[in-house]
Each structure stands twice: as C-alpha cells, then as structure tokens.
Amino acid sequence: MIAVLGLVVGVVAGLLVRPEVPAVVEPYLPIAVVAALDAVFGGLRAMLDGIFDDKVFVVSFLSNVVVAALIVFLGDKLGVGAQLSTGVVVVLGIRIFSNAAAIRRHVFRA
Amino acid sequence: MSERDEKPTTNLRKDSGPKIGGQKDGGQGNRGQENRGQEETPTTRLRRELPEEVPSEFADASEEPEQEEAPAEPEAPVLTGRQRLLMGLWPPRVTRAQLIVALLLFGLGFGLAVQVASNSDSDSALRGARQADLVRILDELDDRTQRLEEEKQGLEDQRTELENSSDQAEEARKQTVEKERQLGILAGTVAAQGPGITLTINDTKGAVEADMLLDAIQELRAAGAEAIQVNGVRVVAGTYLTDSGKGISVDGNKITQPYRFKVIGKPQDLEPALNIPGGVVQTLEKEQATVIVERADKIIVDALRAVKRPDYARSSSQ
Numbered sequence: 001m002i003a004v005l006g007l008v009v010g011v012v013a014g015l016l017v018r019p020e021v022p023a024v025v026e027p028y029l030p031i032a033v034v035a036a037l038d039a040v041f042g043g044l045r046a047m048l049d050g051i052f053d054d055k056v057f058v059v060s061f062l063s064n065v066v067v068a069a070l071i072v073f074l075g076d077k078l079g080v081g082a083q084l085s086t087g088v089v090v091v092l093g094i095r096i097f098s099n100a101a102a103i104r105r106h107v108f109r110a
Numbered sequence: 111m112s113e114r115d116e117k118p119t120t121n122l123r124k125d126s127g128p129k130i131g132g133q134k135d136g137g138q139g140n141r142g143q144e145n146r147g148q149e150e151t152p153t154t155r156l157r158r159e160l161p162e163e164v165p166s167e168f169a170d171a172s173e174e175p176e177q178e179e180a181p182a183e184p185e186a187p188v189l190t191g192r193q194r195l196l197m198g199l200w201p202p203r204v205t206r207a208q209l210i211v212a213l214l215l216f217g218l219g220f221g222l223a224v225q226v227a228s229n230s231d232s233d234s235a236l237r238g239a240r241q242a243d244l245v246r247i248l249d250e251l252d253d254r255t256q257r258l259e260e261e262k263q264g265l266e267d268q269r270t271e272l273e274n275s276s277d278q279a280e281e282a283r284k285q286t287v288e289k290e291r292q293l294g295i296l297a298g299t300v301a302a303q304g305p306g307i308t309l310t311i312n313d314t315k316g317a318v319e320a321d322m323l324l325d326a327i328q329e330l331r332a333a334g335a336e337a338i339q340v341n342g343v344r345v346v347a348g349t350y351l352t353d354s355g356k357g358i359s360v361d362g363n364k365i366t367q368p369y370r371f372k373v374i375g376k377p378q379d380l381e382p383a384l385n386i387p388g389g390v391v392q393t394l395e396k397e398q399a400t401v402i403v404e405r406a407d408k409i410i411v412d413a414l415r416a417v418k419r420p421d422y423a424r425s426s427s428q
Contacts, residue, residue, distance in 0.1 A: 002204060006212030007219045014223025021228050027240055029225050036218040043211070048191035054207035061214050081240050106191025 027076065028069040031085055035068035036061060038092045041099040048106040068092070295337055298344035298415035302337040306409035307380045309371035312400040316367075320351040320358045322397070323369060326390045327351075333383030335375040337411040341365040344413040377405040 021029060039061040046052040068088055075084030104110070294300035309326065311318060327345055330338060338345040343360045352359050357366040373380055381403050384390045391401045 002208040003211040003215050004199070007215035010216035010219025010221075011223045012219075013216075014220040015227060018227050019224060021224060029221055030229075033218065033221045033225055036214075036221065040215065040218060048194055050191075050194055052207075054210050057207075058210055058214065076240065079242070082242065103191075107195065109192075 027081070027085075028072050031068045031072045031088055032065045034089055034092045035064040038095050038099070039064045041096050041103070045099045045102045045106075048103055296346070297417070298337075298346040298413075299417050301410065301412040301414065302374055303408060303410045304336070304374045305377055305407050306335075306337075306372070306374040306405075307377050307384075308402075308404045308406060308409065309369075309373065309384065310402045310404075311367065311369040311371075311394060312402075313367040313369065313397075314400075315398050316356055317397040318358070318367065318369070318394065318399050320353045322390075322394060323358060323360075324351050325393070326371065326384070329383050329390045330371070330373050330375070330380060333375065333379045335373045335380060337374040339372050339411045339413040341370055342413050344411070344415050346415055372409050372411050374409050374411055381405060 039057070042060065043052060043057045046057070071088050072081060072085045075081040078084075291300060295302045309330075311323075311326075323340070327338060327340075327349075340360055343349075343363045343365065345360070349361050354364055357364050358369075359365070384401075384403055391403065394401050
C-alpha cells in the first residue's frame, strides 16, 4: 500500500514540480524509466508468487536502470544509440509483457 | 508484503551469495521459481541456475499450481496470488520493504511524470531527439534554406526583369503619348499654344483670293509655322482653299474678311518671311488690302479637327 502511495506521490510530484531535465540525463531518462518499469513488474510478479525480497528488488531496480542507461550511453558513443535504445526498449517490453502475463494469471486466474 | 516467503529465499541467498542471479534478472520471478525447486540442494544452486532458467520460463503456466503449494507447506494457510496482493495492499503496514519499494516507486513515478511532461511540451519536439537526428534535421533545414534561397534569387531576378520591362513599357507609353500630342498638333486634333504671330488681312475691296491666302500659308509653313488657324479653321495637311463668292472657303468652311491667321512658330522667322520684298505682305498690299503682322508671346490655336480615319491609305510600316 505504501509502495503504491509512493508511486502516486512520485507521479504527482513530477507533474507539479516539472523540473527541467538536465541535458546530460535527457537521453537516458526514458530508457531508465522503462527499465524501472520492468523491475517493478518483476517485483509485482515475485510478490504474487510469494517470493518477493526487498533487497533483490532494490538491487534489480537500480541495476536495471544503470545498465539501461549504460547501454544507451555506449550506443551513443558507438553511433548506434537510436538502434540500441530501440533494442533495449524491445527487450524490456517483452519482459514486461511476460511478467504482466504471470501477474494476470495470478490475479484473474486466467 | 509477504515476509513469510522471504525466509526460504533469504536463507538461500545468504549461504550461496546469489547476487549475480539477483541482479541479472530485474523481475525476480524466474529466479524465485528456481529457488523453490532447488531448496533441497542449495550447494548446486548456482551452477544449475543458468541452464534451468529458460525452461522454467516456458513451463511457467504448468508449474504454477505447485509453486503456490510449496510455500504453503511450512505455514498453515494456503494463499493465492490474489490474496497476497490484497494482503499487501490492505491493511497498510510500515515495514522496511514497503518503505524502500515506496522510495523506488516514487523515483519511478517522478521520472515517468517528468519524462511525459517534457515530452508533451509542444515546443520541445527536438528536445528528445538524439544528436544524429538533430544533425540530419539540421542538414535538411540547410538544404531547404538553400533551395528557398535559390528560388528567392530566381524570383527576384524575375521581378527585376519585369520591373525593367515595365519601366521600358512605361517609357514607351510616355513617348507614344508625347508623339501623339505632337502629331495631334500637326493633324489639328489637339489645341496648341506657344509663341507666334497673328496676321490680319483686311480686304475691304474683296480683292484677295484663295491663292493669295494659300501663298501666305505656304510662306508661313516655309518659315517654320507649326500650327495655323484661319478664322477658326485649323489649317492642316489636307487643307484646301477655294474661292466662293465674296469670300473664301477653307476646307468647305466659308470665311469672310478680315482674315485672321493665328500662327505658332518662331516669331523672328515668321514675321520677316511675310515681310520680305515681293513677299506675301507686299503682294496683298498691292491688292489694296491692309495687312497687320503682330508678334505675340502666346498664341493659342484652339480650332480642332476631328480625327479622320483614312479610307484607303494604310500605314506601310509594319
């Protein structure tokens, strides 16, 4: 419950504050958000499976974000930033979908 | 959330140090399933984890019932995923896990909102673009600018050309108007004014005949007269004079004495031309007529001729 509240408060704060995104972080923010979403779906699924562990969640969340940003950064340096970030989004999207499928089975029994 | 389930997993993690596994998989789910299957053999866990990861993912659906039962064994109630979700949601419990997850989700929500907000700004369509795209867009803009620049140059040239030609047309039109006016003076279709002389012939005896007036007109023309009218009749190229009874008719208009010539031309030329010995004035005076020649700075010749289109003669130029 508090976690959900945290998410809601974060969205509201983001909308209210509307901070200027620093130019350095700008290209990585969308990928980082998607990676974090993936971690959150994974965590939700783990919770429904009954094996949720906060430490694992924290580590996976942070490492997901960092690795995603790193890949985009590397891609930009290599000149394939657009393609690589597309690839990252695709992979993360697939994972989100599979996690969402597991969650759906738990919640709706279907 | 379910602390109840943490016991088996955290135990495993402690003894075998599975941080690699934990980080590799953001969504814990797959790893958790393996853990459950390998609870009995914790020593071989790490080694066996990698090969089993893929099959367990595909066998997800079939394994599901077993997984649900497995954690239920050590403790009494059998919980479904749905019940766990409800338990996690209500009542709210302030635990370390909840707080940490809340913090992370706050970060996620914040980032999400910021990204959405900055993306939906209408003026920042280019903000999210990466360098390569920006360079391409810049190139395209440069190309477009150059094309438009060339087009502009072409249009300006065209405009200059048109202006020149319209200037020329204007000039030609002006010259045409000027010429029309000059020709109008010669043809008698427009009034004229300028320096000149008046020649008045008082012929009380009726001795003056048409040929004498014609002589006078010829003399005036020879002296450079540019516009002549006699008693309100304009003298033009086609003018003819005939005797008609007591008077003279000019182009069919009968005029009577005194004959008043209004002549525009250079007075210094016209007056001597009439007064030369044996000239017009002397000839007329021989016929007992009184001739008065007066110079004037401003003579107005305002008798007009209608424009007459020639029936047979056509311009041969063009």
